[in-house]
Amino acid sequence: LKQTLQNPWEAFAEKHPVGSEVEGEVKNKTEFGLFIGLDGDVDGMVHLSDLDWTRPGEQAIEDYKKGDTVHAKVLDVDVEKERIAIGIKQLASDPFASKKTGAGSGDEGGEGELRKGSVVTCEVVEVKDGGIEVKIAGTDLTAFIKRSELARDRGDQRPERFSVGEKVDARIIQFDRRARKVAVSIKALEVAEEKEAIAQYGSADSGASLGDILGAALKARDQKK
Structure with missing residues (x-):
């Protein structure tokens, strides 16, 4: 009897070629997907x-x-094995492959480019005991800033001083496209800014205090704005 009907996998492949979007109901959850x-x-x-x-x-x-309606993209249809592979993440672009990310390891990236050493603005999405979860502005990338990377001074390494929705600047200390890992640090940014300020506005034997040096750096930055 089934030979009098069209093969349902062939019919699906004709109607929904690879790359097309489909909608369906979650029938089952397994350890594989x-x-x-x-x-x-x-x-x-x-x-x-x-x-x-x-x-x-x-x-x-x-x-x-079970019962959720989801949208997905058709990745492969194997008529002989009666298998259809679909993907949900493929409906969005890969954040590690976007134009705003780079695989370089230099200290300075081009405009809008993410790489190790880049300074980025992050939004706090969750505050935990061990640190804060942040989303890098302008991307879909998230990172976890652990307690020890929240500040240069130990007394400020307290996750509770941050609140959800707050914007913070940080420095990218790891950007690994292959491993799909990005790590950012507020401490690294503070240390880098301090080194730059000392280099530009004073030195250890100049007689200027660190407060004076950083004050001059902040004043110069504000004037640029």
Whole structure:
């Protein structure tokens, strides 16, 4: 009887070629990913690695439950093996491959380019005991600033002094596109600014106090603005 009907996987492939977007209901959650009910009474699978660009699949899958309606992109249709691979993260661009990220390791990046040594503005999205979770402005990248990297002075290394939604400047201390890791530090930025201020406005044997030197640097920065 089934030979009198069109193969449902062939029908799906004709109607939804690779790269097209589909919508379906979460039928099941497994240790490998999500099974989504699609047109033609076939299921597509979203592998854990295709759920989110920046979070581990084991963490991202917790956002979904049976019965949820999701949108995804068709990645592959294997008619012979009766398998359909779809991805949710592919609906958004890869933050590590965008024009605003760079793989260089120089201290200074080009305008709008992220690389090790770049100074970025971050928004606090969560405050935890061990540090703060931040989102880098203008990107979809998130990073965790641990307590020891919150400030140069130990007394200021307190996560509770930050609040959700607050904007902070930090320095990128790690940018690894292959490992998909980005790390930022407020402490590293403060240390770099202090070194620059001393180099420009005074030295250890000039007789000027650190407060005087930093005050001159801040005044010069404000005048530039």
